[in-house]
Amino acid sequence: MIELDFDLDNISRFEFGIHLRVEGEPKPCLVPTSREVLPSFLEIAQNTLHEMQRNKVEPRCYEPSEKYASREYVTIRLDDDLADEMRLLFEAVPPPCQSTLDDIVSADYYFVRFYDSSERMLLGMRRNRSFKALIRSSFILRWIDDTLQLGGDNILRLDKNFDCLVDSKTVHVLHPDTFICLTNQQKLILDSAAKNLDSLSAEMPFFRCDTLDDYATTHPRAAAYLAAIVTGNRHRGILPDNLRDLCRDTGINLKEEEGQLILDKEDVLGFLQVLDRRRYRIELTDSNPEQYLAPSRRSLSA
Amino acid sequence: MTQFIGSYKFLRFILVLSSFGPVFLFWLIQRNHLPFNRLPFDIACGLLFAIPNLVLLLRIKIARKSLAYISIGSADDRRQDVVGYLLAMLLPFYSFDMSTWPNFCAIMVALAMIVFLFWKLHMHHLNVIFALLGYRVFAVSPVKTKNPYSNTQPYTILTRRETLPVGGTINAYLLSKGLYLVK
Numbered sequence: 308m309i310e311l312d313f314d315l316d317n318i319s320r321f322e323f324g325i326h327l328r329v330e331g332e333p334k335p336c337l338v339p340t341s342r343e344v345l346p347s348f349l350e351i352a353q354n355t356l357h358e359m360q361r362n363k364v365e366p367r368c369y370e371p372s373e374k375y376a377s378r379e380y381v382t383i384r385l386d387d388d389l390a391d392e393m394r395l396l397f398e399a400v401p402p403p404c405q406s407t408l409d410d411i412v413s414a415d416y417y418f419v420r421f422y423d424s425s426e427r428m429l430l431g432m433r434r435n436r437s438f439k440a441l442i443r444s445s446f447i448l449r450w451i452d453d454t455l456q457l458g459g460d461n462i463l464r465l466d467k468n469f470d471c472l473v474d475s476k477t478v479h480v481l482h483p484d485t486f487i488c489l490t491n492q493q494k495l496i497l498d499s500a501a502k503n504l505d506s507l508s509a510e511m512p513f514f515r516c517d518t519l520d521d522y523a524t525t526h527p528r529a530a531a532y533l534a535a536i537v538t539g540n541r542h543r544g545i546l547p548d549n550l551r552d553l554c555r556d557t558g559i560n561l562k563e564e565e566g567q568l569i570l571d572k573e574d575v576l577g578f579l580q581v582l583d584r585r586r587y588r589i590e591l592t593d594s595n596p597e598q599y600l601a602p603s604r605r606s607l608s609a
Numbered sequence: 610m611t612q613f614i615g616s617y618k619f620l621r622f623i624l625v626l627s628s629f630g631p632v633f634l635f636w637l638i639q640r641n642h643l644p645f646n647r648l649p650f651d652i653a654c655g656l657l658f659a660i661p662n663l664v665l666l667l668r669i670k671i672a673r674k675s676l677a678y679i680s681i682g683s684a685d686d687r688r689q690d691v692v693g694y695l696l697a698m699l700l701p702f703y704s705f706d707m708s709t710w711p712n713f714c715a716i717m718v719a720l721a722m723i724v725f726l727f728w729k730l731h732m733h734h735l736n737v738i739f740a741l742l743g744y745r746v747f748a749v750s751p752v753k754t755k756n757p758y759s760n761t762q763p764y765t766i767l768t769r770r771e772t773l774p775v776g777g778t779i780n781a782y783l784l785s786k787g788l789y790l791v792k
Contacts, residue, residue, distance in 0.1 A: 320676060333758075339783050395758045399760075400680045400754055400756065401680060402759065402760055
């Protein structure tokens with residue numbers, strides 16, 4: 308059962324808005340919307356919650372390096388750096404209100420801010436998808452023209468679910484792929500790569516991070532692994548000997564120089580996969596040991 | 610054209626015409642001499658008084674369908690702007706002599722320029738009719754925050770209240786971009 312810090316049965320008001328890019332700058336705008344639309348938005352929120360609870364499984368915490376299904380319920384704390392976009396929109400004193408009837412179809416995403424009777428907020432966000440629509444002629448012309456025509460330029464399509472719901476503590480994500488787009492995650496994790504490397508270097512003084520430095524700050528996948536490792540504290544308490552053994556067992560070359568472990572450039576991604584607990588070796592049979600890479604893994608001890 | 614009519618620019622233009630309604634009413638009542646038959650002029654004055662105000666009433670009715678929730682960082686009562694507008698803009702038009710063609714054309718050009726300036730400079734909130742109905746004009750700045758998504762643009766509120774909750778938020782109806790009506 309999802310615990311939302313919000314009372315969906317007592318909604319007092321709502322705000323609907325869209326997110327545009329004006330000269331490259333992000334700009335969320337509220338759009339005047341009739342109160343008659345509230346039941347439709349509420350239905351979308353309820354559908355979203357229903358989908359999240361469908362599998363009756365506790366949600367995993369979102370990690371940037373993990374592979375998720377296109378529809379999978381995961382959560383991330385609202386104060387996490389990756390949830391910056393959601394937090395800014397959640398905490399914004401009402402964004403500027405302006406009618407953007409012409410801009411609606413070019414919006415990056417649309418959002419709804421629900422308020423309950425205690426003035427708590429629930430934010431629903433959905434990436435805008437372009438679509439083609441066939442519509443009938445206007446009322447008068449319909450008398451003589453029964454053909455369908457291409458339309459949809461002035462229509463914003465509302466979907467069945469939100470991509471994510473945000474309450475005061477947590478971002479509840481239903482579509483992890485879209486979450487990546489909404490948060491501009493690639494840029495965020497590349498920007499935080501240097502900071503994450505510093506943290507790694509401090510926790511693993513026996514390892515020389517030079518090779519990682521150049522690679523992880525320019526390659527999104529490596530930066531994602533690094534972000535997941537640091538956020539999940541998987542770089543703490545690592546024993547040099549155990550690290551050396553696991554790298555050897557999974558095909559990663561680690562050399563020792565002046566008391567520190569150093570890495571080849573070709574093995575950077577593999578090394579990060581080791582730290583992120585994704586590379587492993589299994590010896591079940593008498594034949595050669597098997598090595599695997601897990602794009603998605605879940606801890607059995609959790 | 611249809612984009613203009615459906616836009617806030619058109620609403621702003623209507624509001625400016627509405628604020629000049631007393632001028633058209635003055636001319637309708639005044640019966641000054643004109644260099645041509647009065648009837649078309651009277652009809653034009655009547656329409657220019659009635660239509661913008663009817664559109665404004667319709668706009669207020671439609672705006673009530675959607676409630677905005679706006680923050681009040683600071684609020685400055687601008688009643689004196691309405692009085693200044695009345696004395697400096699509206700009353701002089703009352704006393705102009707339009708009995709000759711040069712005078713009549715000069716006044717029409719002056720009126721058109723002032724209407725255009727008011728429209729361009731977003732001075733559509735100066736409306737004597739609102740003032741007569743007891744509405745005050747507040748120039749409002751939103752609450753300042755570090756959040757880049759928060760509103761930073763100032764706006765104008767028309768309300769019958771004597772004060773606004775500075776530091777708080779208030780329900781309002783959006784009349785036009787940057788202009789709200791508060792009960």
